[in-house]
Amino acid sequence: MTAPVIGVLALQGDVREHLAALAAVGADARPVRRPGELDAVDGLVIPGGESTTISKLVDIFELREPIDKRIAGGMPVYGSCAGMIMLAAEVLDGRPDQRGFAGIEMTVRRNAFGRQVDSFEAAVEINGVPGEPFHAVFIRAPWVERVGAGVEVIGTVTGGPAADRIVAVRQGNLLATSFHPELTGDLRVHAYFAELVRAA
Numbered sequence: 128m129t130a131p132v133i134g135v136l137a138l139q140g141d142v143r144e145h146l147a148a149l150a151a152v153g154a155d156a157r158p159v160r161r162p163g164e165l166d167a168v169d170g171l172v173i174p175g176g177e178s179t180t181i182s183k184l185v186d187i188f189e190l191r192e193p194i195d196k197r198i199a200g201g202m203p204v205y206g207s208c209a210g211m212i213m214l215a216a217e218v219l220d221g222r223p224d225q226r227g228f229a230g231i232e233m234t235v236r237r238n239a240f241g242r243q244v245d246s247f248e249a250a251v252e253i254n255g256v257p258g259e260p261f262h263a264v265f266i267r268a269p270w271v272e273r274v275g276a277g278v279e280v281i282g283t284v285t286g287g288p289a290a291d292r293i294v295a296v297r298q299g300n301l302l303a304t305s306f307h308p309e310l311t312g313d314l315r316v317h318a319y320f321a322e323l324v325r326a327a
């Protein structure tokens with residue numbers, strides 16, 4: 128079986144960690160900065176970083192329309208943290224000029240956990256990902272406040288002050304997590320996404 132070609136949007140954020148995680152699960156992982164590079168991938172990861180900055184750079188690098196088109200055409204996309212924000216139809220506590228791809232019918236609150244603490248760790252179980260709960264790392268993370276009918280909630284926080292908050296969702300070929308699996312060496316989310324790209 129040939130390796131799925133998976134791009135990582137390489138404008139800002141923890142690009143290298145995602146490239147390494149994707150390569151480790153057998154994908155042909157490549158940075159994407161130009162429309163021509165986007166054309167060459169079967170799936171895309173939007174990394175954690177700062178959604179307001181990524182939003183600006185998407186316009187500067189003339190990637191907005193090409194990414195919108197690929198999403199409309201069914202390309203699988205996985206957004207982590209800022210990447211989740213970039214995939215949301217509605218963002219609360221965002222900057223007025225930030226714009227995402229609105230692929231997932233959900234409302235996310237930016238820096239949601241950050242009102243109590245900037246970053247924390249918690250256990251998260253993800254439907255469709257067997258084994259131990261994830262040791263999930265959240266860094267100024269969003270959470271999901273509302274999902275539309277077409278969205279499957281696949282992960283919630285299992286305990287502590289943020290218990291039951293929605294932190295992982297899937298709508299068709301679009302996947303988003305509030306947390307950063309690329310930072311913990313747990314490759315199961317990347318493996319799950321690579322499988323989704325292979326199947327698409």
Ligand code: GLN
Nearest residue numbers: 175176177178208209267
């Ligand atoms: N707070 C950041 C944002 O609004 C997300 C943080 C992250 O990706 N680790 O985009």
